[in-house]
Amino acid sequence: MAGPLLQLSDVHASYGPVHALRGVNVTVNEGEIVTLIGANGAGKSTLLMTICGNPKPAQGQILFQDKSLVGMPPHLIARQGIAQVPEGRRIFPRMTVLENLQLGATLADPAHFAEDLAICYGLFPILEKRQAQRAGTLSGGEQQMLAISRALMSRPRMLLLDEPSLGLAPLIIRQIFQVIEQLNRERGMTILLVEQNAYHALKLAHRAYVLASGEVVLTGSGRELLANEQVRAAYLEGGAH
Amino acid sequence: MAAPASPSTGTPFPLAHRLRDAGIAGLVAMVLAIPFLGLRTVNLDQGLVVQANLAYVPLAGVLVFLGRLILGLLAAPLAKAVAPLTAWRPPASAQRLRPWGGPLLVLAAMALPFLPFANRYVIDLGTTALIYILLATGLNITVGLAGLLDLGFAAFYAIGAYTCALTTTQLHWGFWPALAAGGLASSLFAVLLSLPILRLRGDYLAIVTLGFGEITRIIILNWQGLTGGPNGVSGIARPTLFGLTFDRRAPAGGQTFSEVTGIAYAPEHRLIFLYLVILALTVLAAYTVARLRRLPIGRAWEALREDEIACRSLGINPTMVKVSAYATGALMGGLAGCFFAARQGFVSPESFGFMESATILAIVVLGGMGSQAGVIIAALFIVVLPELARGFADYRMLAFGLAMILIMIWKPGGLLSGRLPTIRLSTAKPKPVAEAA
Numbered sequence: 001m002a003g004p005l006l007q008l009s010d011v012h013a014s015y016g017p018v019h020a021l022r023g024v025n026v027t028v029n030e031g032e033i034v035t036l037i038g039a040n041g042a043g044k045s046t047l048l049m050t051i052c053g054n055p056k057p058a059q060g061q062i063l064f065q066d067k068s069l070v071g072m073p074p075h076l077i078a079r080q081g082i083a084q085v086p087e088g089r090r091i092f093p094r095m096t097v098l099e100n101l102q103l104g105a106t107l108a109d110p111a112h113f114a115e116d117l118a119i120c121y122g123l124f125p126i127l128e129k130r131q132a133q134r135a136g137t138l139s140g141g142e143q144q145m146l147a148i149s150r151a152l153m154s155r156p157r158m159l160l161l162d163e164p165s166l167g168l169a170p171l172i173i174r175q176i177f178q179v180i181e182q183l184n185r186e187r188g189m190t191i192l193l194v195e196q197n198a199y200h201a202l203k204l205a206h207r208a209y210v211l212a213s214g215e216v217v218l219t220g221s222g223r224e225l226l227a228n229e230q231v232r233a234a235y236l237e238g239g240a241h
Numbered sequence: 242m243a244a245p246a247s248p249s250t251g252t253p254f255p256l257a258h259r260l261r262d263a264g265i266a267g268l269v270a271m272v273l274a275i276p277f278l279g280l281r282t283v284n285l286d287q288g289l290v291v292q293a294n295l296a297y298v299p300l301a302g303v304l305v306f307l308g309r310l311i312l313g314l315l316a317a318p319l320a321k322a323v324a325p326l327t328a329w330r331p332p333a334s335a336q337r338l339r340p341w342g343g344p345l346l347v348l349a350a351m352a353l354p355f356l357p358f359a360n361r362y363v364i365d366l367g368t369t370a371l372i373y374i375l376l377a378t379g380l381n382i383t384v385g386l387a388g389l390l391d392l393g394f395a396a397f398y399a400i401g402a403y404t405c406a407l408t409t410t411q412l413h414w415g416f417w418p419a420l421a422a423g424g425l426a427s428s429l430f431a432v433l434l435s436l437p438i439l440r441l442r443g444d445y446l447a448i449v450t451l452g453f454g455e456i457t458r459i460i461i462l463n464w465q466g467l468t469g470g471p472n473g474v475s476g477i478a479r480p481t482l483f484g485l486t487f488d489r490r491a492p493a494g495g496q497t498f499s500e501v502t503g504i505a506y507a508p509e510h511r512l513i514f515l516y517l518v519i520l521a522l523t524v525l526a527a528y529t530v531a532r533l534r535r536l537p538i539g540r541a542w543e544a545l546r547e548d549e550i551a552c553r554s555l556g557i558n559p560t561m562v563k564v565s566a567y568a569t570g571a572l573m574g575g576l577a578g579c580f581f582a583a584r585q586g587f588v589s590p591e592s593f594g595f596m597e598s599a600t601i602l603a604i605v606v607l608g609g610m611g612s613q614a615g616v617i618i619a620a621l622f623i624v625v626l627p628e629l630a631r632g633f634a635d636y637r638m639l640a641f642g643l644a645m646i647l648i649m650i651w652k653p654g655g656l657l658s659g660r661l662p663t664i665r666l667s668t669a670k671p672k673p674v675a676e677a678a
Binding site for chain 2: 078086151
């Protein structure tokens with residue numbers, strides 16, 4: 001492929017009356033884990049949602065596999081091979097775990113279903129035990145695992161993860177980050193990860209961007225940013241567990 | 242050490258509190274009784290005269306006081322008495338019978354007209370109940386599965402009925418082609434309606450569908466040239482069995498059921514036939530819904546109810562899902578309407594008012610959103626209960642309302658609120674799911 005897998009250039013977007021993104025440039029290459037960190041309200045989640053088509057960018061260009069995503073409705077963006085694990089997980093609570101995974105496979109070839117299901121159960125064995133249970137009765141960590149698995153069931157080219165560690169116990173967070181790393185290493189999955197938990201996120205990222213007030217203020221490899229004084233002061237104080 | 246004031250945790254309030262509570266209720270009742278009971282208009286020779294009859298006011302106060310007091314004192318024992326009822330779950334052994342529930346119910350329903358106690362009245366009542374089951378099965382797709390509140394479902398019912406009425410009287414179609422036309426016409430209107438309301442959610446959606454229901458009825462009422470306005474349409478073709486009618490004498494060029502089969506003519510035959518037709522339609526609709534729930538489209542309906550944003554992120558087009566839910570629901574509403582028109586032989590706008598929409602919605606909500614068995618139980622309840630209460634006709638709506646309130650207190654999710662998974666696993670090992678299309 002000529003260009004990077006995903007390229008955002010000079011993207012502006014508003015979320016309601018808030019001008020949340022002010023000319024953001026981000027690239028994600030095939031096979032990379034790229035992390036976005038930043039304080040609350042810096043525009044991290046808005047950036048992910050803009051890629052997914054809601055809100056639509058007011059200005060700028062978003063290219064995925066050299067194809068423009070600007071103006072495309074969300075469900076068509078998903079069909080390009082971008083799977084999103086939304087903030088707050090958004091699983092289907094009254095449906096069973098297996099039904100959630102079936103819905104995740106809406107776009108995939110049904111012939112792959114058993115194979116993909118086995119992959120997800122391999123990543124998160126607890127889901128296999130819970131498969132007949134209603135998803136709303138799962139614990140927070142299990143719901144996050146389900147949300148990630150559901151996204152994987154569509155065999156995406158790229159996975160967008162919005163704060164997968166939100167509200168989870170440290171042990172579960174570690175497990176989830178391990179799986180993210182494993183997905184990238186073993187399956188070459190390209191991942192764009194938004195995180196508050198900067199320490200974990202930067203440790204596994206190939207590259208990272210720091211967002212503040214809707215702009216990219218710093219960029220570099222995960223290691224560089226982990227060592228960066230500003231980043232340490234702003235995002236890592238007390239977070240290095 | 243005994244604490245006589247509160248023998249159990251069930252009665253946290255002492256008697257004095259109960260008395261004061263009842264006293265307030267009694268006072269409120271007396272204030273309300275002044276206009277409601279104390280003053281009445283009487284038609285005398287010199288015109289309408291207001292007559293004061295204040296003796297009722299203290300009587301109402303005393304009655305409400307006593308009623309409130311007794312209710313307050315009985316609340317705790319009553320709650321204890323119904324606790325096992327609300328906590329009741331079918332035993333695990335009943336789960337094994339579940340696959341047989343549907344076929345057994347259909348067999349029982351088929352046998353009903355031939356049972357010794359089945360007179361005209363019972364068969365007629367059964368037909369009415371089945372019409373409501375079919376209507377509620379349709380609305381259940383929109384409201385129960387896809388989660389799109391629809392307060393104007395009677396519009397689709399009306400469109401089906403009038404399509405049937407007009408095609409059979411104006412174009413001289415038979416019942417069966419008219420039935421297909423009625424279903425399709427309703428479905429088509431549902432698609433047209435759903436396009437402008439796709440962006441609406443919740444309350445706004447409810448208001449627009451309410452408006453659509455009323456607009457449809459008012460157009461039918463006022464388009465005198467086509468629909469006959471308030472006079473309605475009469476002379477609608479009756480259903481036939483492979484061209485055989487159920488009349489005493491065959492129409493020109495036709496034959497009757499009794500002539501061909503040699504069974505002596507009886508007016509009940511038509512009723513039984515109508516009953517079996519609506520039973521077949523309802524069974525077909527229920528079976529279709531059960532199948533659709535296992536297909537991607539049905540799963541998408543339910544997923545849309547759960548979370549629209551998540552649906553879009555999975556590549557599901559919410560527009561298509563909503564339109565298909567409306568269209569499929571309306572198709573069943575249209576079939577029910579068409580059958581209704583043919584059964585009555587006459588339609589008028591009165592049959593399709595807001596009360597009709599509300600009744601169908603009540604069946605869906607009472608039954609437990611999305612549950613087919615719940616729809617059947619609730620429809621029987623709503624159709625049969627007012628019939629049983631015919632003896633005290635004036636209080637029918639009161640009894641009906643009371644029953645609704647009690648159900649919503651004890652079973653807030655509806656009679657059958659549990660959702661059946663669309664796939665189950667017979668063994669602990671995950672079977673590859675073949676139908677995951």
